[in-house]
Amino acid sequence: MIAIAIIGITASAFATVLLSQWLQPWAAALLSAGGIAIVIATMIWRSLVPMRALFRALAGTVASYRDGDFSFGITWDKASDLIELVDAHNALGNALRDQRLALVQRELLLDTMVQNTPVAMVLIDPNQRVVLGNLAARRMLGEGRRMEGRAFADVLSNAESALRDAFERGGDGMFTIGSEDDEDIYHLSRRSFRLNGRLHELVLLRQLTAELRRQEVQTWKKVIRVISHELNNSLAPIASLAHSGAELLRRGQPERLPEALATIEERARHLEGFIRDYARFAKLPAPRYAPVVWQRFIAQLRAQVEFTDVLQPADGIGRFDAAQLEQALINLLKNAHESGSRAEDVSLSVRQLPDAWRIEVLDRGSGMNDAVLANALLPFYSTKRHGTGLGLALAREIAEAHGGRIALLNRDGGGLCVAIVLPATH
Template sequence: MRKKSLFRRLLITVCLLFISFSALLSYYHQYYSEHPIALLMLTAGTLSLLIGAFRWHLTPIRQALSALNSGINSLKDNDFSLTIYDQQYQEVNSVIGIYNELTTILRNERMDIFQRELLLDTVIQSTPVALVLTTDSGSIVYSNLAAKELLKQPQIIGSNFFDIYQQLAPALQTAIDEKTNGFVSDVIDEQNIIFHVNCQQFMLNGREHSLYLLKNITTEISLQEANMWKQVIRLISHELNNSLAPIASLTRSAKKIIENPEHVHMLNDVLETIANRTDHLHQFISQYAKFAKLPKPVISQVELTPFLQQLATLIQVKCEINVSSQYAELDAAQIEQVVINLVKNAKESGSDEQEVGVDITQQANLLTFSIYDRGSGLTDSQMQQALLPFFTTKSTGSGVGLALCNEIVTNHGGKLRLANRQYGGLCVSFSLVLA
């Protein structure tokens, strides 16, 4: 479509006015040249025509500016539905086009945001985790169905959270008051109830808000405990059978040797083998007892240089140390045991011992230990279960060592991280806050 032009419109207006004024002036000179009143009337008429013509000429601009003003006010009110009709005048066409394009983009983005919010709200309402969002004064501004069921309130938005959570377990109330993050257990009607509580604070629309996430995990924990006990029983039964079967066989052999004195020289070997199997069984049971009785770390200020030098001497693999701090707060004996166990695992991974190493580095206030090898690494399923107690990839392993290391690190405020290395091998690392 050909664009219209306000300049062309003005030019036509001026030409028509000039022609009209010339015709009127010629008419005046021909018939009314001696009448000044007629001249005044002619002048007034000409001015009226001129004003009317210019108003007619400026009408598209006034309409466009008025529409833009209305549109901008609509944008200020978050209304993106107004579209300006484009009269195809090239002088204002680009401005109107930009406005219409902008409103289309904003309208589409608002629709996308609305759809995402609807999807997010559907997910949040369906989750079994009770979610409560409050202002700094405790007024609830958002919640989901699980929160209403937990608090036994059909409508809680607008209520004060700290006024309606009294029916919760006392330990859960304390966790909410103290904004605890972690597991909380209590006894209700002689039944042990376990909740996972997560409390976070953040700024929203310039105001401080608190988000509370509460989930009853009693059933999940019970199932996990049952599965764990079954696995422990299977492992212990398997290990006992592996030891008791040869012991029983050797005992029968010992009886036959005693009945036949000419073979008495073989009795010592039989008894030695029985003793070895008994020692192995004792060590196996001791490992499980050690895992169950792991003491809490005794945190103290440790001088890092002698501690790390002693650690490097103990592990007897290449050790790179890049630490600038002089002191750290940790249980030196437990952290030393963690590194020794992880290095032992790395050596038993099938890696060349020359490829096993330890890096100890410092980044800001974090002390990081990384133990690496060039073994076979772990599959995705093994990676997911590697830190679970009693899970092992070794034919003779008990599955306790890595879980024990993880518990020690967790008690120090960290967590073991496992990652397969490029070109093969595994890297196990953990970070501790220096102070």
């Protein structure tokens, strides 16, 4: 048994030695291949780590650019083809940063101009809330406080009644704030546009008082020229015909005197009417208030000029100087017919407000450009070749003499609206 065991152990050892000699070349090969793979994997890992860091840096700067931060750059000191990508990326960042700086500077300049312009500017969003109100708008509408975020209706609720009326009429127009001795004249402009795909409205309120004062000086100079021209056109032929009449008498030809005298009379009456019109404007008497049934008053107007009418309420009774208001409205209705509007598009609207009567003369003519709109209410300002420029100015005088006001605005779709607001009681 011991011998058998010894033989078994010897055989096993011999087999083990033979097997190890047979496997040794293969193990060496396997060990050598594994070492090379480990070396290659280590080299690849070492080369990929910086590139992964670069890609993370690129992703981070792109995210910063997306958020509007262009202050980041990338440093890459590896000698590889990726340096071109890094340089291009840094150049893009520098370009975006320069453009952002220029844009910020332009925005600061624009904001400075908007805030310090004397024109009141209010930007309103689709929900009728104030997005922007410059300093002039704050002084005029916001009692000096910021208006951003407030409902525009709330802002208007504390404004002058004339301003609220101008907004209620819609469109562009002029209105007056203050008393006759201390009044300010404003022009309202409203424009709609899309901002970021949403409809916004820009409101501009421009004070015209100083400009109109300068225009009045120029207007009075024009008045002097007009009166001088008219007087010369009438007095020169009168003097010439009077001299001719004297010559006819001296020559014993009295049969030609009636013709000369008729011409003298015609020129004298023309001059008389010219002076009378100007005197009527210059010396408008104080209104004589009396109750007036609107239906009867409108019927008297229609007997003199054609128009359609809207009266609310139908049985309304006003209190005003019927002769003066008739004169003002006839001038306005005739202007409406001369605007190029069709006769059926000329209309008169009379509506009762809580404490006033609102009278509107409407047409579908060519309307007025900004220059004419700014000067139309001035005495003697006219765009007509032979116009006296007294129609609108006289209507303004009559409205203000009644404690009311007048405004002009272009209508949507073309045409003009002349609105007179008269107090309901006196």
